Amino acid sequence: MSKHVIAYLGLGANLGDPLDQLQQALALLHHSQGISIRQVSSLYETSPVGYLDQPNFYNLVAEIDTVLPPMQLLNMTQKVEQSLHRVRKERFGPRTMDVDILLYGQRIFNLPDLIIPHPRLLERAFALVPLHEVAGDLTLPTGEKIDQAVKALSNDQWIQKKTFTWQGR
Numbered sequence: 001m002s003k004h005v006i007a008y009l010g011l012g013a014n015l016g017d018p019l020d021q022l023q024q025a026l027a028l029l030h031h032s033q034g035i036s037i038r039q040v041s042s043l044y045e046t047s048p049v050g051y052l053d054q055p056n057f058y059n060l061v062a063e064i065d066t067v068l069p070p071m072q073l074l075n076m077t078q079k080v081e082q083s084l085h086r087v088r089k090e091r092f093g094p095r096t097m098d099v100d101i102l103l104y105g106q107r108i109f110n111l112p113d114l115i116i117p118h119p120r121l122l123e124r125a126f127a128l129v130p131l132h133e134v135a136g137d138l139t140l141p142t143g144e145k146i147d148q149a150v151k152a153l154s155n156d157q158w159i160q161k162k163t164f165t166w167q168g169r
């Protein structure tokens with residue numbers, strides 16, 4: 001029997017119809033073998049980080065229960081990106097769907113294609129704020145407490161909570 005792990009995924013979109021794509025991505029993840037969604041954060045409209053000359057993003061975090069080993073989970077999240085016709089031109093640029101693995105239980109990975117905790121998690125309000133909403137008591141495997149990490153964010157990142165209900169299909 002494979003072990004169940006609680007993992008956190010960060011989803012983001014800023015091209016096409018982001019809200020519809022987020023609902024579709026959540027449904028695809030929930031129906032993937034070995035993944036079930038336990039909880040979804042609110043939706044956040046966020047100003048772009050990194051490459052600034054692009055539309056605002058819509059971001060959220062999903063808490064999942066998975067029996068997939070980390071590389072298989074990455075494979076599945078990449079399939080979801082592809083099935084939403086992800087178009088990606090430049091690094092940090094606009095995309096129809098981005099799915100990042102933020103955390104995988106309390107495990108740390110430094111593989112060529114997979115780094116967990118996600119290497120830019122602590123500097124990104126668009127990932128940390130929704131993560132804090134669904135897992136307020138969390139301590140990262142690297143020792144940081146999530147509430148302290150949120151307080152330590154630079155306050156130049158614009159982020160606004162929106163109404164959103166995961167349809168849970």
Ligand SMILES: Nc1ncnc2c1ncn2[C@@H]1O[C@H](COP(=O)(O)OP(=O)(O)OP(=O)(O)O)[C@@H](O)[C@H]1O
Binds near residue numbers: 088090098116117
């Ligand atoms: N924790 C992780 N979650 C998702 N992808 C990861 C992770 N760690 C490493 N990667 C690798 O990053 C590669 C590039 O990912 P992607 O194109 O989504 O980057 P990006 O969205 O432009 O930037 P960012 O990773 O900062 O969000 C993927 O092919 C994947 O192998």
Ligand SMILES: Nc1nc2c(c(=O)[nH]1)N=C(CO)CN2
Binds near residue numbers: 012046047059098
């Ligand atoms: N606000 C926001 N900015 C980003 C995002 C994202 O999801 N939200 N994803 C990126 C991909 O590397 C780069 N910049």
